[in-house]
Amino acid sequence: MDAGAVLRMARFFAVVTVMLGMAGGGILAVVNLGPPAEGELFRSSGIAGKRELLIGVKEDQPGIGLFDQQAGVYVGFDIEIAKMVAAELHFPAERVRFLGIQGEDRARMHAKDETGRTVKVDLVVASYSITDRREGQIGVSFAGPYLVTERSVITMANHVPVESLADLRGKSVCTLGTSTSEGPLAEAGLLITLKLNISECVSAMKRGEVEAVSLDSAVLAGFVQRDHPALVNHDIASEADERWGINTGGNEALRTLVNLALERSRVCPGERTWEDAFERYLKQAERYVTTQAVAEATQPEVDQKPKVREWPWQKALCE
Numbered sequence: 001m002d003a004g005a006v007l008r009m010a011r012f013f014a015v016v017t018v019m020l021g022m023a024g025g026g027i028l029a030v031v032n033l034g035p036p037a038e039g040e041l042f043r044s045s046g047i048a049g050k051r052e053l054l055i056g057v058k059e060d061q062p063g064i065g066l067f068d069q070q071a072g073v074y075v076g077f078d079i080e081i082a083k084m085v086a087a088e089l090h091f092p093a094e095r096v097r098f099l100g101i102q103g104e105d106r107a108r109m110h111a112k113d114e115t116g117r118t119v120k121v122d123l124v125v126a127s128y129s130i131t132d133r134r135e136g137q138i139g140v141s142f143a144g145p146y147l148v149t150e151r152s153v154i155t156m157a158n159h160v161p162v163e164s165l166a167d168l169r170g171k172s173v174c175t176l177g178t179s180t181s182e183g184p185l186a187e188a189g190l191l192i193t194l195k196l197n198i199s200e201c202v203s204a205m206k207r208g209e210v211e212a213v214s215l216d217s218a219v220l221a222g223f224v225q226r227d228h229p230a231l232v233n234h235d236i237a238s239e240a241d242e243r244w245g246i247n248t249g250g251n252e253a254l255r256t257l258v259n260l261a262l263e264r265s266r267v268c269p270g271e272r273t274w275e276d277a278f279e280r281y282l283k284q285a286e287r288y289v290t291t292q293a294v295a296e297a298t299q300p301e302v303d304q305k306p307k308v309r310e311w312p313w314q315k316a317l318c319e
Helices: 003-024 038-045 077-088 182-187 198-206 217-226 252-267 273-286
Strands: 053-057 065-068 073-075 096-100 110-112 118-120 123-129 142-156 172-176 191-195 212-216 231-234 241-247
Touching (some): 038 252, 053 077, 077 096, 077 273, 142 252, 172 198, 191 198
Antiparallel strands (some): 110 118
């Protein structure tokens, strides 16, 4: 028996001894057992009795979150991460329902169903960068990060090289409304066009309405791959990381459970869902982006280590 198991067993018998002693003396008391157990988190999160798990995802980002009209399914890196987390939350694929979500609705966790009706989702896995400002919004609580990338710029292939945002000063550049790219573009003196979907920016650039498109490299790489060789990526030497998180809507118990799922993916031997998704979607796209890595190739640690009580008879983290 390893040291950790011995410690857990000792703690268990200590608690039992105290409780039996209290019971023998006719004393009713509450014993502080530390952080909640995983089962308690499920109950307090409100997802234990749900028939299906609703997850808001992007539907227009190749390689990240894309609704395949022909197959009628969502595909991409974010989709695989969402499925992995859902499975850890005891929701198999047939009980997971993906709904397309706009960038401006990720904080409110409002998505549209097939009839156009607004639906409140349980999780948002939609290339959503963790920032202090967003964390301060009511109803936003990030688990993760689950991916680290950076900002970049794409243009038509016949465009002159772009080495920094300053090279585009005075030019019209499109980005996603409410994205973290908007601030740096404004500071660099660019003329900003905002769209609800980044695919609309790419279409506008193809029509000659804007000079370039700026957003996270992991997102833009999918468009470069899809439209190769018409589009090219430019490394603008961005110093800021874009750390994607999963919005749990202010549900702290659910945030702990999602962080636990992500940590199991990161540290448990034989668990390769993250690596396989990275290789299938991001590494493939990187072959068409010669100027920079589209994202860090190692799953990052979560910001808030999940604190969960384990009884001796319960499974360890990786069992």
